[in-house]
Amino acid sequence: MDWHIVRDLPYSGWTGYTWNRELFPDPEQLIEWLHNQGLKTSLNLHPADGVRPHEEAYEEMARFMGLDPSAKKSVEFDITDPKFIEAYFEILHHPLEEQGIDFWWMDWQQGTETKVKGLDPLWFLNHLHFFDLGRTENKRPFVFSRWGGLGNHRYPIGFSGDTIVSWESLAFQPYFTLTAANVGYGWWSHDIGGHMGGVEDRELYTRWVQFGVFSPVFRLHSNKNPFHRRLPWQYDEEVFNITRDAMQFRHMLIPYLYTMAWKYSNEGLPVVMPMYYNHPDEDIAYQCTKQYYFGSEMIVSPFVSPTDKDTGLARQVVWLPEGDWFDFCTGEYNEGGFRRAVYGTLRDIPVFAKAGAIIPLGERSEWGGVNNPEKMTIIIFPGRDNKFCLYEDDGSTQLYKHGHYCNTEFALKWLGNSLVFDINPATGDTGLIPGQREYDLVFKSIKKPDCIRVTINGEEQITSFSYNDKKSVLELTGLKIRPEDQLSVYMSTEQNTLMEKIDLTKEKFEKALMSFNINTYVKRRIFRDLDEVIKNIGILGRGFINNKRYKIPTIDDDLKPVHVTALCEILKKQDIISLLSSEK
Numbered sequence: 112m113d114w115h116i117v118r119d120l121p122y123s124g125w126t127g128y129t130w131n132r133e134l135f136p137d138p139e140q141l142i143e144w145l146h147n148q149g150l151k152t153s154l155n156l157h158p159a160d161g162v163r164p165h166e167e168a169y170e171e172m173a174r175f176m177g178l179d180p181s182a183k184k185s186v187e188f189d190i191t192d193p194k195f196i197e198a199y200f201e202i203l204h205h206p207l208e209e210q211g212i213d214f215w216w217m218d219w220q221q222g223t224e225t226k227v228k229g230l231d232p233l234w235f236l237n238h239l240h241f242f243d244l245g246r247t248e249n250k251r252p253f254v255f256s257r258w259g260g261l262g263n264h265r266y267p268i269g270f271s272g273d274t275i276v277s278w279e280s281l282a283f284q285p286y287f288t289l290t291a292a293n294v295g296y297g298w299w300s301h302d303i304g305g306h307m308g309g310v311e312d313r314e315l316y317t318r319w320v321q322f323g324v325f326s327p328v329f330r331l332h333s334n335k336n337p338f339h340r341r342l343p344w345q346y347d348e349e350v351f352n353i354t355r356d357a358m359q360f361r362h363m364l365i366p367y368l369y370t371m372a373w374k375y376s377n378e379g380l381p382v383v384m385p386m387y388y389n390h391p392d393e394d395i396a397y398q399c400t401k402q403y404y405f406g407s408e409m410i411v412s413p414f415v416s417p418t419d420k421d422t423g424l425a426r427q428v429v430w431l432p433e434g435d436w437f438d439f440c441t442g443e444y445n446e447g448g449f450r451r452a453v454y455g456t457l458r459d460i461p462v463f464a465k466a467g468a469i470i471p472l473g474e475r476s477e478w479g480g481v482n483n484p485e486k487m488t489i490i491i492f493p494g495r496d497n498k499f500c501l502y503e504d505d506g507s508t509q510l511y512k513h514g515h516y517c518n519t520e521f522a523l524k525w526l527g528n529s530l531v532f533d534i535n536p537a538t539g540d541t542g543l544i545p546g547q548r549e550y551d552l553v554f555k556s557i558k559k560p561d562c563i564r565v566t567i568n569g570e571e572q573i574t575s576f577s578y579n580d581k582k583s584v585l586e587l588t589g590l591k592i593r594p595e596d597q598l599s600v601y602m603s604t605e606q607n608t609l610m611e612k613i614d615l616t617k618e619k620f621e622k623a624l625m626s627f628n629i630n631t632y633v634k635r636r637i638f639r640d641l642d643e644v645i646k647n648i649g650i651l652g653r654g655f656i657n658n659k660r661y662k663i664p665t666i667d668d669d670l671k672p673v674h675v676t677a678l679c680e681i682l683k684k685q686d687i688i689s690l691l692s693s694e695k
Contacts (some may be wrong), residue, residue: 285401289403429463435465442555467497470490487551489550501520517541541594556613564601644682
């Protein structure tokens, strides 16, 4: 709020409309520079105190409202007065918009009452600002605000308040976000890293960023305390690299997210959805407070608890519904219908793609805009038929309401030992997308095909592909097509299925041992007998069900229950509660 004058006033500086020229000597030049960097600009508003005599717009505002400016009487804030509303926008806000302000941050915190019974001032402010910003079709309205009550989901991007810097705050955010969908409020943003107080922590910051990447709106934020660190380069090299990669992936997700935004606008299905939306008859779906559907193609369950000091790993329990699921990063196969414990290092994020998932991505870039991309990567997983209809428009006007948008359908036909993937001709206003677009197609979790054929408009293309045997990933790169073209990929195998059910149990077991804070002799003994342990977890001792401590035979150092539990959950691919229930 320090953009406006707040100090050396005979009254609170909470409300303001006059630039603080000490901090911003040339606001127009600053805004122009920000726009040149591809950034939108916003100003924070607390309008409840009206317009005071120190404001540059005071005299005009007072005269318009029938007051004598020489009396130096504040213009009362009254959002129920049509005359005040007219002046509020025409005199206070439109001149700042002419300077280049793109949208407003309505930070109302002054109660729910007005002179009209039942009219919440924040609800009405959000309504008015939204439609005022959209007063011409050249601009799409956008408001950033607090929760304005039921029905107010129509207007603002919301923010969840001034959170404390703590693991407890982070752990509550997924639940808060997914349940907000029940009242239609899907566009929540959070103060990533926390707003105030608490103890700064590298792991907490990283996990908050990772959750932010898979939340509706990504927004780093804190108060102005200089000891709060929200910039990735303010931490060590590991945190910088991990958070940079996560943020760049978020930018790559724009085609996927923009399509989901369109779907939310038209169908009422938000980007973040509770598990019970798709599985209403599953009791367990109502117990999943830390996981959610992220769009139509993925389930995400970010780590929101600190690393265990004994295992050196974060842990999250995830329920995957019936069906085939794949780890988005590694491609590992997961059979649905079970709760499983997922372990990870600081870089890991539990993200699962459904069978047949089609996920369009933009280019990876250090600093990029939001134009419809000239090059895209499509991630495709096997196992089921699926379609994904990519939505694109001009990104800034309201002309989409009149049909000025473009759809491109991606379709997967799964036949078991073969598949067909099509990019169908674009429909709608194709002038909005590049005249030629380059596609990289990445097929994950599939076997190397015996036959592969690529056609454009029915004509077979001479195409090379790469196949990673270790990761079971096939890539077709540099496929260039026009909006009116149809691209088709056919591949098949002589085996019974193209799907590769990757099993990384041994790798995860070894990774866990590597992270455990135990004697290396113990690690070596366990790993030496790994095949036997996989066949029979009892080699570590049968008493772990009763939370006893175990010794590896002939070794003095012992394993704690948390170590044995982790190894058991990794080997059995279920969480310990499910395993205990199955033994009863």
